[in-house]
Amino acid sequence: MKMKKIISASLLLFVFFGCSSNNQVLLNLDTAKKLVQHYYESGEFDKECSIAIENAKSEILKLKVNNKSLVVFDIDETALSNYQHTKEIGFGYVYSLWEKWLEKADAKAIPETRKFYDWLIKNNIHVAFISGRYAENYNATLKNLYDQGYTKFDTLITRTNLTAKIPAAEWKAIEREKFARKGYNIIACIGDQWSDMVGGYTGIKIKLPNYLYIIE
Numbered sequence: 168m169k170m171k172k173i174i175s176a177s178l179l180l181f182v183f184f185g186c187s188s189n190n191q192v193l194l195n196l197d198t199a200k201k202l203v204q205h206y207y208e209s210g211e212f213d214k215e216c217s218i219a220i221e222n223a224k225s226e227i228l229k230l231k232v233n234n235k236s237l238v239v240f241d242i243d244e245t246a247l248s249n250y251q252h253t254k255e256i257g258f259g260y261v262y263s264l265w266e267k268w269l270e271k272a273d274a275k276a277i278p279e280t281r282k283f284y285d286w287l288i289k290n291n292i293h294v295a296f297i298s299g300r301y302a303e304n305y306n307a308t309l310k311n312l313y314d315q316g317y318t319k320f321d322t323l324i325t326r327t328n329l330t331a332k333i334p335a336a337e338w339k340a341i342e343r344e345k346f347a348r349k350g351y352n353i354i355a356c357i358g359d360q361w362s363d364m365v366g367g368y369t370g371i372k373i374k375l376p377n378y379l380y381i382i383e
Contacts, residue, residue: 200257200258203258203378203379204254204258206378207250207378212376213278213279215375215376216277216278216279216280216375216376217279219373219374219375219376220279220280220282220283220357220373223283223355223357223371223373224283224286226355226371227292227354227355227371230354232290232291232292232354233352234291235293235350235351235352236292236293236351236352236354237292237293237294237295237321237346237351237352237353237354238287238292238293238294238295238353238354238355238356238357238370239295239296239297239343239346239353239355239356239357239369240280240284240294240295240296240297240320240357240358241296241297241298241299241356241357241358241359241360241363242296242298242300242308242312243274243298243299243300243359244277244359244375244377244379245277245280245357245358245359245363245375246276246277246280246281246284246296246312246315246317247274247275247276247277247311247312247315248274248275248276248277249268249274249379250379251273251274251275252264252265252268252274253379253380258379260380266304269300269304269307269308270304270307271307272307272308272310272311272314273311274311274315275315276315276316276317277375280357280375281315281316281317283357284316284317285316288319292354293320293321293351294317294319294320294321295320295321295322295323295324295346296312296317296320296322296323296324297324297339297342297343297363298323298324298325298326299325299326299335299382300325300326301325301326301327301331302325302326302327302328304325305323305325308323308325309323324342326338334362335360335362335363335382336361336362336363336365336366337366339362339363339364339366340365340366340367340368343356343366343367343368343369344367344368346368347368353368353369353370354370354371355369355370355371355372355373356369356370356371356372356373357373357375358373358374358375359374359375359376359377360377360381360382361374362382
């Protein structure tokens with residue numbers, strides 16, 4: 168993904184500090200990183216994902232699904248976790264290292280998302296992936312998805328040179344509209360960024376937590 172990222176530790180800083188007149192204190196960067204690490208490795212992340220997904224499943228069960236019902240998935244920090252890579256580089260972002268990581272196709276499935284995917288497939292609901300990754304990462308991404316058990320889906324859509332400068336939210340909305348024009352009924356979107364699910368054709372919005380970065 169060729170994008171700007173703001174690291175989780177920095178996000179925590181914004182939570183814990185402000186002007187001195189507000190009697191708030193600045194959080195040490197190392198402390199912030201440890202908090203993020205604890206969140207992901209203590210089971211809290213998986214717990215929050217489970218709650219979000221189970222709530223969504225309850226809502227989906229209320230819908231009248233048909234053979235054109237579709238759920239749109241984001242990939243990074245939604246279907247696949249890049250936590251291992253982010254931790255290895257000290258909770259930062261280096262574009263060249265990120266590209267090498269993507270080509271390794273070694274990201275692990277997020278367990279609760281994979282369970283949700285399996286549930287959708289079992290219930291004959293279509294799945295499609297829309298990712299901010301680029302065309303040059305397509306083959307590695309496809310391999311990574313297959314290796315992690317995401318073996319049945321309608322399509323994988325990545326960025327191209329023509330769509331590179333379109334804001335994420337706008338671009339993903341455009342791609343979802345294309346599905347609707349083909350006759351799909353998008354019943355839900357799942358992602359870790361609000362840009363994954365704003366605009367039209369979203370259905371139920373399933374927002375997963377992400378304390379590693381935000382997309383501007």
